[in-house]
Amino acid sequence: MKSLMIGNMAIARGAYEAGVTVAAAYPGTPSTEIVENISRFEGVYAEWSPNEKVALEVGFGASLGGARTLVAMKHVGVNVAADPLYTLSYTGVNGGLVLVSADDPGMHSSQNEQDNRGYGRFAKLLVIEPSDSQEALDFTREAFDLSEQYDTPVMLRVTTRLCHSQSLVQPGEKLDRPLKEYKKNEAKYVMLPGFARLRHLEVEKRMAALREYVEESPLNRIEWGDRNIGIITSGIPYQYVKEVMPEVSALKLGTVNPLPEKLIRSFASQVKKLYVVEELEPVIEEQLKAWGIEVTGKSVLPRTGEYSPELLEELLLGVPAPSGYQLDESIPARPPLLCPGCPHRGVFYVLKRKRLTVTGDIGCYTLGALKPLGAMDTTLCMGASIGAALGLEKARGPESARKTVAVIGDSTFVHSGITPLIDTVYNRGNTTVMILDNGTTAMTGHQDHPATGRTITEEETSRLDLEALARAVGVKRVRKVDPLRIGELEKALDEELSHDGPSVILATRPCALIDKSPKPSLYIDEDKCKGCKICIKLGCTGVYWVQEEKKARINPDLCQGCGLCIDVCKFDAVLERGAN
Amino acid sequence: MAADTTNILIVGVGGQGTLLASRVLAQAAVAQGHDVKVSEIHGMAQRGGSVVSQVRYGPKIFSPIIKRGDADVIMAFEKLEAARYLPFLKKGGLMVINTDRIDPLPVMSGEVAYPEKLEEKIARVVPKTISLDATGIAAGCGTSRAANIVLVGLVGRALGFPLDALEEAVRGLVPQKVVDINIKALNAGWNYVDNDLISMVRD
Incomplete structure (x- = not known):
């Protein structure tokens, strides 16, 4: 029976079905719900690690110990975990190890919008990218097999729109997978220079094998349509392409590192005009250009921010977005704020x-x-x-x-x-x-x-x-x-x-959203309020300014009774209801 | 976008329960056999900021987000947010406004004024506008927090969902101890619309 799942839940389910028994993460939007959900499955050890580096190191140990292991973090968390990550690429794995990198194009809740597909090339990892919740589940399952088959950590790269969008998912059966045996193998797991030099050769062999694999991978597919336009895309942008240009030919990539060169060349040769539609960095486009394939990408599409269907319509098809209804009114902004009662x-x-x-x-x-x-x-x-x-x-x-x-x-x-x-x-x-x-x-x-x-x-x-x-x-x-x-x-x-x-x-002091201790109900005595606005300067939604009266007032629905305004008021105008 | 796709944009202020409203409508759409996608916003924007969630259903849905000018319905939990997202409404679409007013910081601090008579101004531009005090109606059902479910009842009926599909979705998604209040709120929203309104909406 199909059910709605956010992408993060589908990843958790996929990991569970693949037989994951260890999962670690540090919370970070948009990745948080992945390990949170995994922790609710029976028979899985899950932890909040102090940071992403520790989470990945725990993941390394668990993989060596023979467990299928998932480690999840937001894009900037991978920077913290980059040190173990680059060398984990050399050691390889025992139990399958999947690192979920949740990127945030548009910076809904982040300090930058770095594109972590870049890590794939730099750290020499297989990077795969799903484009809806069903694929999130299927790709996660597949990632564990690939990790073990090619002896590599696999990066599952997702973005905010995938993590926090719900779509229908058909869950599968949980694999019954015994713990793999742990064998001491210092040449593989102790990265002294002498051993690491040999491992680097193995990494290059693995990348060569992965380049073969991606040519035939079921994670990539061509959807033939009108051959005047061919679009290479992956992840959420694939959905936008299908939404606004359902008639064109599309090569949908599930493996974004390494890229399937032969498949791409073949697709490119069969379409008249070739585009790459990818959010943020021209990761796919630059590779195509390095191969000498003529392609249009970032010369017409932005490298910044999140894409949308209307953006593709406008920039690829020249169709201006419908204007919709307009109101001749300036609408005040509503920025996020510290909550009422926030310490x-x-x-x-x-x-x-x-x-x-x-x-x-x-x-x-x-x-x-x-x-x-x-x-x-x-x-x-x-x-x-x-x-x-x-x-x-x-x-x-x-x-x-x-x-x-x-x-x-x-x-x-x-x-x-x-x-x-x-x-x-x-x-x-x-x-x-x-x-x-x-x-x-x-x-x-x-x-x-x-x-x-x-x-x-x-x-x-x-x-x-x-x-x-x-x-x-x-x-x-x-x-x-x-x-x-x-x-x-x-x-x-x-x-x-x-x-x-x-x-x-x-x-x-506990966060106002979890503090359940009783708080007084406050009000402002209108006779005492001199309209100095000092309480307004606290920027609390619990207290507001009444322009006509030039006085402040408390909104009892929002006020949490923290009493900060009592402290700052010089005229003792903020009072506790029921107090003498 | 396909003509047989329905797009619902749910807008409000972080903490008003837009996420739950979108999940109830989405679940009801699944029960009707539709393909469904929902886009949510978590994280920083939830801290009292302007929030939007999006529900799309039909035979086959690709994009989880709705294009500007392509929403069949906007469910606004607050007046100012209704005005902010108005350009997303399709020509001929339905605007449902909860007449709640929540002042954003620039208004609270007296920097700018909250626009006057917003719901009237919107109704002048958008022929299919329904304004209601969903928060008051919800309070009458037991808690003002169920305003989101009042709106779901109204919009669900306007979009032709069966009441029992909506009720089942509510039962599956709200905590056990508040199921009864929310079912009451759902019905209050459902009964808010009379047949004239329904024919106007479906016109």
Whole structure:
């Protein structure tokens, strides 16, 4: 019986059917639901790893141990895992190993839109790309066979539109697959130069074998139509091609590295005008050009952003998108915001008021960069806030450290904030680090991590003590504050910034979306409100401005009763309902 | 796009339950034997930002996303979002607006004004516009959070889905303890449309 599944669920199902028994990931949009769903299958060990590098290393060990293993991450996570990945290509596998790279064209929820098909060529991997949920399941199953057959990690490359689109899937039977035997084999698994040189020769042999395989692979197919136009495409763009140009001939590629040269040459020779339709980088197009095949791609289609059916209609067919209905009205933007009651809000309010330089990091709290809080100077990648603050100090002198704060979430700190903190201590930095500890990985949908003390399946486990950890790496000044108490925050910042040497301030309070503790119901006394707008500057949807009255008011449906506006109001106009 | 394909664009503010609404309609479409695709947005945009999910069904669906000017129905959970996505509506398409107003930050802070009488302005441009207080109707059924299901009831009927297919989809997708309230909300939306409205919509 067919059922609707998002691409990520279909990948999880495919892995389960293929007999996966180990899965590891660090959460990251759009990949999060893959291992989350795998963890719910019987007989599979799944984990949230502290970061993607660890996830892939766990995957390496599990594969060696004979298990079919899946490791999933968002595109930028592969950068973190790139170190083990490149050499994993040399060692090869024992149990099949599939790495899912979930790319984000259009940057729905990412800091860049890198095209990870590039890793295939660079790390010499088989890269396959499905274009709907059924293929996501089928390709994932197939990937494990291919991984074992060619002794290679296989990259399953998907994009946001695949991960988070639902389509119909016919699930299959679960394979009954015994654990493969583990055999010690240092020449294959110990990458000393002498062994690695020999393995590199094996890698090249494998790539040659894969080049043969892709010519005949059932993952590639030609759909003949009008031969005046031929389109080579893969993944989600294939769907857009079929939507707007169902009549043309299409070569749909499931294997995007290596590319099937003979198949492509044959297709190219049988069509009049050849296009490549691929989002982001001209990975396929450049290979065709290197082979001397005349083709049109990025000269008419963009290298940036996500494609859409109307984009292809406009740029390939010259059909302007239908105008639809128009309203003569300017529509105010609706940017994403920190939630009402979010404990991060108080931190950014204070940082802004103190006019501090703030090196930021990746998470919900990156929204602290937006107006009206606007209290962030940098966001680069996971964990970068602490190293960036140290670098700023080394460039501008220790005095600058008195005006600089590194801000990082608890999950991000565990992911990759610990080593730069060690660097700060080791190299005599004076950075003040604020760990925004809301007890979860909030942005991706509240996943657990080592400092929550719960596993992916919500079992109790040893909890990483962030305070003890900071002390253990040599930070002498470590303190906890409540991020919703402005006075407490200001005092802590003043003291730590003026003090020489590194310090860590743990701003601890649970994410407003998971905090179930009772909160007061608040309102604004209209007689006391002087219309100073200080509460409006908190950027909270729970409080709004009434232009006609020049007063602020609380929206009881949205207000979470966090009390931050009580703290900032100079006229005691915010009151608790029912309190005296 | 094929004439026998139906495109529903569901727009609102992160946290309003657009995802559930799209899943209920999609499930009902599957039960009717259609090919179905749904496109959702997860992650950062969900934090109070403008969100859109898309449901397409028919004999064979390729693209999971709807072209500009090609939506048969826009289900707007909030007025401003109805206005924002208006250009996606097909000429002759149906616009359903929940009359909720949720101020975006630039409005809350007093930087810009929330446009006045939006639903009237839209109705002047779009002949097939239905505005209703789905949030109020849902509150009458037990929780204002079921406004999404009220809208599903209305749109489901306008698109010709059988009530029992929608009910079954709701039962399969909402948590057990709120099934009754949501079934009530679905029926309230279903009964909101009278025969005149139905013939206008299907005209």
